[in-house]
Amino acid sequence: MLLTELIDIKYPIIQGGMQHITRSPLVIAVAEAGGLGLLTTGALDAEGLRKEIQTVRENTDKVFGVNLNLLQPNIDELVEVVCQEKVPLVTTGAGSPKKYYDQFLAAGIKVIPVVASVKHAQKMKDLGVLAVVAEGQAAGGHIGASSTMPLVRQITEQVDIPVIAAGGIGDGRGLVAALALGAVGVQMGTVFLAAQETPIPDSFKEAVVSANDQATTVTGRKGGHPVRAINNEMLTQYLDLEMQNTPEEELEKLTVGSLYRAVVEGDTKTGTMMSGEIAGLVKGVRPAKEIIEEIIQEANDCLSQLSNVKL
Ligand SMILES: Cc1cc2nc3c(=O)[nH]c(=O)nc-3n(C[C@H](O)[C@H](O)[C@H](O)COP(=O)(O)O)c2cc1C
Known part of the structure; x- marks a missing residue:
């Protein structure tokens, strides 16, 4: 079927x-x-x-x-x-x-x-x-x-x-x-x-188009809420802090409003550009x-x- x-x-x-x-x-x-x-x-x-x-x-x-x-x-x-x-x-x-x-x-x-x-x-x-x-x-x-x-x-x-x-x-x-x-x-x-019909900024689309097979990373595994997104400055910092057992409240400060920053403001440095591993295609x-x-x-x-x- x-x-x-x-x-x-x-x-x-x-x-x-x-x-x-x-x-x-x-x-x-x-x-x-x-x-x-x-x-x-x-x-x-x-x-x-x-x-x-x-x-x-x-x-x-x-x-x-x-x-x-x-x-x-x-x-x-x-x-x-x-x-x-x-x-x-x-x-x-x-x-x-x-x-x-x-x-x-x-x-x-x-x-x-x-x-x-x-x-x-x-x-x-x-x-x-x-x-x-x-x-x-x-x-x-x-x-x-x-x-x-x-x-x-x-x-x-x-x-x-x-x-x-x-x-x-x-x-x-x-x-x-x-x-x-x-x-x-x-x-x-x-x-x-x-x-073309997806209403996200060109900078986000460009990040997806130029991504390769290794471009995404997963944050939040420790806290039990994993999210996959294209790696950037903010997520690298997040992962470093996560490795150092930084408390959840501290980590959250980095990600608060970060989806909005990517989806609306087109901020590719501190926005969370959620995307899958297949972006390289x-x-x-x-x-x-x-x-x-x-x-x-x-x-x-x-x-x-x-x-x-x-x-
Ligand atoms: C930017 C982004 C946002 C997503 N938001 C949601 C959501 O709000 N609800 C949901 O059920 N799935 C959400 N998903 C998952 C998708 O609906 C879909 O199942 C997933 O993207 C499929 O895997 P792929 O990214 O490899 O194509 C989201 C995925 C992406 C990439």
């Missing part, structure tokens, strides 16, 4: 929710190109989210979704809005959507939680969700402890639920690899950072449609090549 059979989309590609970043222009472009675009709720109040949902609806008749961070302080109001607006689908992060599940069901909303372990995937299956996104630690942003390949394969093998692979997938070959592991599709974030700033079409072309070419392989 493919994700395209579970959700009414053309290609099995989800543009992952990215805090403060995945606003309506990108979601519309991805939807029109045949993927599933997800709005972020970061920094939005209930009416701001409603407006974003309405803007998407005014500009495309395709399916789209909202990514909900369950730890966001105004989450109850945001859930209320997605239910009132009968958004087709939500993905959820930072915990279990159990508290809201009946509300989502009553509004006819499909629920796809992001998980980082077999145990969490099983719990979500027991709750009755449509599918899970299994996100490995190659991903940009907040990450779990498992690598993508072992995580995806163990969930597809051990939990009877459709799995969408995420973390370190940046092209058609990555998509085919995910399908080979038993996934029904993929969720990508990093490659969409460089989409990002070739340039292009429309989302071009990114998606190239991934699909490459995946089909790769499948043709593999059809000749005999082991």
Whole structure:
């Protein structure tokens, strides 16, 4: 089975929710190109989210979704809005959507939680969700402890639920690899950072485009909240302090407001430019449609090549 059979989309590609970043222009472009675009709720109040949902609806008749961070302080109001607006689908992060599940069901909303372990995937299956996104630690942003390949394969093998692979997938070959592991599709974030429709400063996009395979680093492992981002002055300093067992409150002083500095102010020195390990594959700033079409072309070419392989 493919994700395209579970959700009414053309290609099995989800543009992952990215805090403060995945606003309506990108979601519309991805939807029109045949993927599933997800709005972020970061920094939005209930009416701001409603407006974003309405803007998407005014500009495309395709399916789209909202990514909900369950730890966001105004989450109850945001859930209320997605239910009132009968958004087709939500993905959820930072915990279990159990508290809201009946509300989502009553509004006819499909629920796809992001998980980082077999145990969490099983719990979500027991709750009755449509599918899970299994996100490995190659991903940009907040990450779990498992690598993508072992995580995806163990969930597809051990939990009877459709799995969408995420973390370190940046092209058609990555998509085919995910399908080979038993996934029904993929969720990508990093490659969409460089989409023309993504509203981040050029300096952030340039950092992604010029990144190589070693460009990202993970901070916050000690405190139990690891985040992957492109290394810079501030993160190097953070890692040094982390090694010296600096108290959490001191470390936090460095990162307070740092996502805003990267996403809004374009500060590449002290901003947190969340990005995944696959940034080295990002070739340039292009429309989302071009990114998606190239991934699909490459995946089909790769499948043709593999059809000749005999082991
Ligand atoms: C800048 C950035 C911000 C992100 N913010 C969120 C978020 O708010 N909620 C969420 O569930 N995932 C978030 N993610 C994860 C993505 O939705 C997606 O699962 C991930 O990027 C996939 O891995 P990749 O970066 O290797 O493509 C973020 C990722 C990035 C790069």
